[in-house]
Structures are given as structure tokens and as C-alpha cells.
Amino acid sequence: MNLSQAIIELIWIVLGIIAIIVPVMIGVLAFTYAERKVLAFMHVRIGPNRVGPFGFFQPLADAIKLLHKEIIIPAVADKFIFILAPVLSIAPALAAWAVIPFAQGWVLANINAGILYVLAMTSFGAYGILLSGWASNSKYALFGSLRSAAQMVAYEIAMGFALIGVMLAAGSLNLSQIVLAQSGGIWHWYWLPLLPLFVVYLISGVSETNRAPFDVAEGESEIVAGYHVEYGGMAFGVFFLAEYSNMLLISALVSLFFLGGWLSPLQGIPGLETWFAWVPGVIWFLIKIIFFSFLYLWLRATFPRYRYDQIMRLGWKVLIPITLIWIVVVAVAARFNLPPWW
């Protein structure tokens, strides 16, 4: 490979990154708008309706407001880590998108250890929260980050074990191959044979992103806003972006691991399959992502916040044993090729 080829390849990679980051950012903006509208609908309110038609430009107005605000650094804060923390929380949230296959072959980095890469990137997320709480030198912030760190460590284990079940079933760590292993119709997707793992992964996903009903790290009724209480302006905005892109990421991952990614749900149904054959895979994938994103909002509007000790109990004593048992079941089924799935 000579220099010009290397440069062209580099430009293609950068274009690929832009083609992923820009839709994710637009998705985050749409998600914040959807959250307020959906919550308003479920609370029988109107929601934002002043900026643009049906309040559609509200997220843009919010972004402009955040950009104009001053970033205040507390006098006793550790300045370097205080600035570093939001960076550490957004960078892995965006980097993890590199291995997500949006359709057959539509993936930036088709690496063999895709699942491991995703696990590695999501495990970085704890640092942003932990460090922001410590660097702020404020009691509320420290409490928020301590709660969140313990919660993330607990639920990461359940998440990892749930993924081990997926790896066993698919026989691969590559995300595209995991999706292809699920082909053959809606009843071949892993949500059915791996139903306990699907539920565990979904719950730990909500917990990992610190969303309601597991949002004790923010806990606005007890500790104001938790780890980002001292952050203002765009420094807070970056945390906000990281949280929402993490939610979109978890939605995408659940769709990939358990709902067949870009595969059509009509596969294997005579008639319907050919009628809807023209729909590109990325559309099915987006529909699945939107469904899980909606689930986040639905959960937030439905459940009250968990008590902290109950969160810990659920993680360590309920979810982890379930995954351990189901891993054994899946391993036996995959080893002896038990019908109907293996």
C-alpha cells in the first residue's frame, strides 16, 4: 500500500465516522423531543409546543441555550479532572457505535471481537460519572457518583453474562454474524430461546444508562442532580448527550443481540415476506431501535424510582443467578443440538 492509498482509506474511514455520528446526534435531539412529548402524553399534558410546529425545534433551542451559558468551575474543584470527566463519558458512548452493523455489510469496523469491544467501551462509561462526582468536590455529586459506580459494576456482570449466552448461541463474537445466526423468522430471533437473558439484558441496560427507575445516581428528589450537579452550560450538555447516545446504543445492541438486527420480522411468513422484500434492512433496524427507545420513556413514565438497596439486591441476587442458570441451559442445548433452535 502506498501513501495515496493510505490517505484515501483514511478519508473513507473519517467519512464513515461522520456518517455514523451525525445521525446519532440527530437521533439524540429527536429523542429528547420525543421524551418530553411522550411523557407529556402519558401524563395527559401538552409538552413543548412553542418553538416551531408542535414544539419540534425545542431541542435546537435547548442546545443553543446550553451553548450560550457560562461553564462554571467550582473554586475547590480539581480543574483538570473536572473538564476531563464529560469527555470521558461522551467518548466511549460514541466510540462504541463503530462496530454496530446497520445492515448487511453496513459496518465501520467489522472486527471479530465485536461484543468484547462493545463491553470494553461501555465499561469506560463509569469513569466519566465517577470522576465528575469526585472532581466537583461536592457532597451531592460524590454521593451520586458512588451510587452510580456500585450500580454499574453490579449490572455490568449481569450484562456480560447475558452476552455470554448470546455468544454461545451464535458461536461468534462478531456482531454481523450474531445477527445472521438469527435469520429464519421472528421465532428464530434470540429473544425467544434466550428469553431470560433478553429480560436481564434489557433491565441491566436501563440500569447501566442510569435511567428511571434506576436513576438513583441523579436522584433529583434526594441529591439534587447527583454527579453533574456542579456542571453548567455545555459541560452539562455533554453529559446529557452521552446519556442519550448511550440509551440509543443500548437500544441498538438489544435489537442486534435479541431481535435480529436488520432482519425482517416477516421472514418465513409466506406472502408477506415477498410483499415487504423491498424494505431495506436498515429500516427494520431503526424500527427496532425506536421501539426500545420508546420503552425507555414508557418505563420512566410508569415506575417509581427503586430504592438503592433494592437495586443492589436485584442486580446481585436475582439477575446474576438467572443468567448463570440460563448459560448452562444454552450451553447444553448448543452442545447437543437440541431442537427446535439448535
Place this chain on the structure above:
Amino acid sequence: MITNILTQIIFYIFALGVIGSALMVVSAKNPVQGVLSLVLCFVAMAGIWILLHAEFLALILIVVYVGAVMTLFLFVVMTLNLDRSQLKRGLVSYLPFGLIIIIFIMIMLFYVVGPAHFGLAAYAAPTAQPANYSNVAALGTTLYSEEVYPFEIAGALLLVAMIAAITLAYRGRRNRKQVKIASQLAVCREDRIKLIGLPSEKKHEDTP
């Protein structure tokens, strides 16, 4: 050609990162910054391992050490109120000892991985693997066939260590004000809520 140079540039960036952050671990004023430097050291090391096509080990290093072990380290260091002067005490008196150990380790390292025993003559450069070569499958095959006994023994050792740690930390069932989950779950509506029928207020006759 160009990729070779690029690989070398990337290697030296990561190598400098490893050495610089390792120095920061021991010289950082603040223990939290020390822990962060150690995290950076692990990440840079993972980068070097990925350059060597050992992506499984590199990602496991990040998942286990950066994601779990160092998070707990940071957790502990953050909550401890460490006295910095206490940490700096005894630097001079320990210095000769440290220097001797450093020199000893350097000699040993030079002997083991020096050009005489670890050069290209002793170990040929690894051949490039095809693109679909799976690191995970190769490692799994080796671990569960050739190295299965050491692997199982290591697992048993870890289990023993885990049980020992739990036994050491467990101080027996004392009279703690612990939440009883079963009784919490057994609560029904009738235990907590008592509906009292209050008669609605009578209308005053003399109000207009």
C-alpha cells in the same frame, strides 16, 4: 511500506504513553490522579497488544482491569481521606533500596528480553494472519485442549481465593437492622392502608 512506518509511529506513541503514565502512577501528587494514570497505562498497553493482533487479550485487559478492577480502586481511593505528607514520608530512606531493586530488575529484563535472547534470531517475526483469523477461537482451542489442566487448576485456585476472601470478610450473623425482603414482599394493601369512612360535613342551616 507506508503502513510499516505508520505502525511504528503508532507503536512509539503507545509505548511513550505506557512509560509516561507508569511514571505518573508513582509520582502523581494526588492518589486519584495516580489511579487515572494507571488506567491510561492499561489503555496504552491494550493499544500495543492490538498492534500485535492480540485483540482478545487487549479487550479483556480493558474490560477486566479498566472496567472492573480500576473502577473499584478508584472507588476506594476516592472515599479514603489520604494524607499526602504521610505518603511522601520515608522517600529518602527507601531510595537506596528502591534503586538496588530497579537495577536488579533492569539487568534481569535485559537478560531475558534483550537482543541476545529475544531478538529476531531467537524468535522470528510472526507471520501475518489472514483477515478472517479469529484470535478468540485460537485462544479457546489452546486453552481447552493443550492447556486444559493448568487452566482448570487456575480456576480452582481463584475459587479458593474467592471463598477465602468471603470467609475473612464475613463476620457472622449479628443482630443487624437488616431489611427483611420476604416480609416486605408479603405486605398486602390491607396491612398498610386503612380506609376510614368519614361522613361528609353537614350543611349549616344558618349559612345563606
